[in-house]
Each structure stands twice: as C-alpha cells, then as structure tokens.
Amino acid sequence: xxxxxxxxxxxxxxxxxxxxxxxxxxxxxxxxVMKEIVELDIPEFSGTNLSYITKRKMKKDAMKFYGSKLxxxxxxxxxxxxxxxxxxxxxxxxxxxxxDLYNAAxxxxxxxxxxxxxxKDKAFAGSLETQLLVADDDYIDNVLKKMKIFxxxxxxxxxxxDISTSCYIHEIMHSQLESQKGIVEDFYNGELLSVFxxxxxxxxxxxxxxxxxxxxxxxxxxxxxxxxxxxxxxxxTDENYKLFNFCxxxxxxxxILKAFNLxxxxxHGSYNTKKNILISIQSVIDGAKTLEEVLNKLDxxxxxxxxxxxxxxxxxx
Numbered sequence: 001x002x003x004x005x006x007x008x009x010x011x012x013x014x015x016x017x018x019x020x021x022x023x024x025x026x027x028x029x030x031x032x033v034m035k036e037i038v039e040l041d042i043p044e045f046s047g048t049n050l051s052y053i054t055k056r057k058m059k060k061d062a063m064k065f066y067g068s069k070l071x072x073x074x075x076x077x078x079x080x081x082x083x084x085x086x087x088x089x090x091x092x093x094x095x096x097x098x099x100d101l102y103n104a105a106x107x108x109x110x111x112x113x114x115x116x117x118x119x120k121d122k123a124f125a126g127s128l129e130t131q132l133l134v135a136d137d138d139y140i141d142n143v144l145k146k147m148k149i150f151x152x153x154x155x156x157x158x159x160x161x162d163i164s165t166s167c168y169i170h171e172i173m174h175s176q177l178e179s180q181k182g183i184v185e186d187f188y189n190g191e192l193l194s195v196f197x198x199x200x201x202x203x204x205x206x207x208x209x210x211x212x213x214x215x216x217x218x219x220x221x222x223x224x225x226x227x228x229x230x231x232x233x234x235x236x237t238d239e240n241y242k243l244f245n246f247c248x249x250x251x252x253x254x255x256i257l258k259a260f261n262l263x264x265x266x267x268h269g270s271y272n273t274k275k276n277i278l279i280s281i282q283s284v285i286d287g288a289k290t291l292e293e294v295l296n297k298l299d300x301x302x303x304x305x306x307x308x309x310x311x312x313x314x315x316x317x
Contacts, residue, residue, distance in 0.1 A: 009187075009247050014144040015130070016190075017181030024188055024250040026228050029306050033257075034225045036308035040315060043215045049208060050161040055116070058160050062168045063112055065201045070282050072172070075179040077114055078106040078131045078150035095142045106131075106150035111175040114151050116168075118158040126167035127155045128174045149179045162209045163202075170198035176285045183284060184291045187247070191255035193281060193291065196262050203267065203317065214314060221256045224249035254302060260314060261305040262298070267317050 013021045066072055086105040092098050114128075131152040154171045156164055173194040177184050184190055195217065202210040228249050230236040266277050280294040295301070 009244050011140055011144055012244075013187055014140045015147075015181075016149075016178055016184070017145075018187045018190075019182070019185040021187055021247075023247070024254065025232055026225065026253075030225070030253070031229075033306045033308050034222065037218065037311050038222060040218075040308065040312055042218050042315065043211050049212070050159075050163060052159060052161055053164070055118075055160050058165045058168055059112060059116075061165045062172060062201075065165075065169060065204070066172065069197075069200075069278055070285060072111055072176060073179075073285060074108040075111050075114070075175045076106040076148055076150040077109045077152075078102075079115070079152065080131075082106075083131060096146075099143055099146045102150075103146075103148045106148060111172045114175065115153045117153045117155050118160070119155055126157070126164075126171050128171045128178070129153050129155065130178070149181065151175060151179075162205065162207075163212060166198045166202045166209065166213055169201045170194040173197045177291070180287055182290070183287060186292055188251045188254040189258070189291055189295070190251050192258050192262070192295075193284070195256055195259035196266075199259065199263050200266065203263070210317075211315075217256055217260075218311065221253060224252045224256075228253065254305075257305040258295070258300055258302065260310050261307075262300050264310045264313055265298070265300075268313065 009021060012018075083102070083105060086101060090101060092101065129152045131150045132147075154168070156167055156171075171194070177190075177193060199210070199213055199217065202213045227236070227241065228246060231241060231246050262277065266274055269277070277298065280289075280298055283289045284291050284294055
C-alpha cells in the first residue's frame with residue numbers, strides 16, 4: 001500500500017497483521033556487504049532502451065507468467081463509488097457498526113480485475129492501494145485490526161513497457177499476501193516475494209529487461225541503505241524523512257537482499273529446487289503456511305543473505 005495513506009508504523013503493522021515490530025538498524029555486517037555491492041559491475045539503466053507495449057499485452061503477459069507458476073486466489077475489492085453508495089444514508093451509531101458495514105461492502109475478484117490507474121511517474125514504479133476507513137478514536141484496535149483488506153486500485157506508470165509487466169507482477173503478489181492478515185509475520189519481509197516474482201518474470205524473458213530491473217533493484221537497495229545510514233549517523237538533512245520512511249527503507253533493504261538470495265537459489269538450482277520453491281510460495285498464497293515458516297524451510301535468512309556474491313552471480317546469470 002502507499003505509505004502516504006498510513007504514516008504511523010504501528011497502524012501499518014495492525015492493518016496487515018504483522019506480529020509486532022522491532023526497529024531494524026544497520027550494523028557493520030550490512031555495511032560491509034553494501035560496500036562490496038557498490039563495487040560490482042552494475043549495468044546502467046537508461047529509459048531510452050525501453051520498448052513500449054500495449055496495456056493489454058502487459059496484463060496478458062502477467063497472467064501467462066502466473067499461470068505457469070502459481071494458482072492465485074481471489075482478493076477483496078472495494079471501489080470508491082461502492083463505498084460511498086454503502087455509507088450514504090446509513091445510520092451509524094458506533095465504530096463497530098461502521099466497520100461491520102465496511103466489511104460487508106467488498107466483493108471478491110481475480111487480482112487481475114483490480115482496476116489499474118496509470119500515473120505520470122518514473123518508469124519503474126507501482127503500488128497497490130488499500131481502501132481505508134478513517135476514524136479518530138482507538139483507530140488501531142477498533143478499526144485497523146478488525147477491518148477486512150479490500151483493494152481499491154493498482155498504480156502503474158503511464159508509459160507501459162516490458163518493465164511495467166514486472167511491476168504489475170510485483171503488485172499482484174502483494175494482493176495475494178496483504179489480503180491475508182498475518183500471513184507475513186515480519187514487517188521487514190513485506191516486499192520479499194513481490195521482488196522475487198518481479199525479477200523472476202524478467203529473468204525468464206531472456207532479454208535486457210532482467211538486467212534493467214536488476215540494476216534498478218540494486219540502486220534501490222543502495223539508496224535505501226544510504227538514507228538509513230545518513231539518518232542513523234545524524235547526517236540526514238531531509239526534514240520529511242520520518243520514522244515510517246526509515247522503517248520502509250529497512251523493509252526494502254532486507255526484502256531485496258532475501259529476494260536476491262531466493263532468486264539465486266531458483267536460477268542456479270535443480271528442477272526439484274525450483275519446484276520446491278514454487279510449491280512453498282503456493283502454500284503461503286493458500287494460507288497454509290506463513291511466509292516465515294516457508295523461509296525457514298528454504299533456509300533463507302537475513303544472515304545468509306548478507307553476501308555480495310549472491311548479487312554478483314545474479315549479474316552474471
């Protein structure tokens with residue numbers, strides 16, 4: 001979801017059912033790895049190399065990719081008009097009644113049926129927007145913990161390219177996880193599978209798209225780290241950089257490192273390894289296991305993801 005909608009980290013954790021929250025801070029181990037990563041031969045990304053495609057092809061390619069890998073579940077959808085229609089004229093005497101009305105208003109649809117809004121943003125951008133209720137009193141306990149997850153729309157960049165397909169695949173995976181409260185226990189794992197599926201889809205294209213997205217993700221990893229480092233060492237000059245931004249950067253840093261680790265295992269693994277990874281991800285989508293249970297089974301940890309050679313191997317894949 002868009003961080004602009006919920007700026008309090010505790011509200012975010014409550015909404016998606018994460019199991020508590022501990023502040024992550026960078027240490028000497030990640031500092032060493034990040035210094036090694038920036039020294040790698042990272043390809044430069046240029047938007048002039050992008051090929052434009054139709055919106056129809058983007059959606060078709062995303063559906064084909066997921067159809068070859070996983071069985072997706074329907075997710076909750078609630079548009080602005082539907083919500084206004086439900087609330088208009090309703091006599092609501094308590095927060096509980098408001099939440100009950102909201103929870104009964106959504107419908108369940110294919111994730112590919114969530115409307116897409118195209119914005120004038122940079123080429124590598126996207127977000128999945130959650131429809132939210134706003135209440136003043138006891139917001140976390142009385143609203144966020146009780147409300148169902150209904151999505152409103154997906155934001156993608158206006159110029160549709162092959163990179164857009166991977167961005168769309170990224171957001172579709174978010175719909176599978178965020179629609180199940182608590183299926184991702186650790187806040188910092190929130191981007192892991194979305195980044196993994198986004199990059200796997202690009203890798204299987206066997207063209208320049210993979211290296212473009214890999215370069216963008218490495219740059220994202222480095223920029224997240226740099227902002228955190230500046231903040232931790234009291235060198236941050238951006239007054240708009242708040243706790244939520246620090247935590248969000250930490251989530252991307254940890255998720256990208258783990259996603260790189262998982263992608264490396266997949267790309268360089270045997271047929272059975274690839275199959276096991278997809279079966280494990282399917283068990284999360286099905287709600288049978290939490291993401292953390294699956295990561296433990298696959299031996300994907302923060303500690304064994306702190307290895308610059310993983311990134312180096314991906315650059316040579």
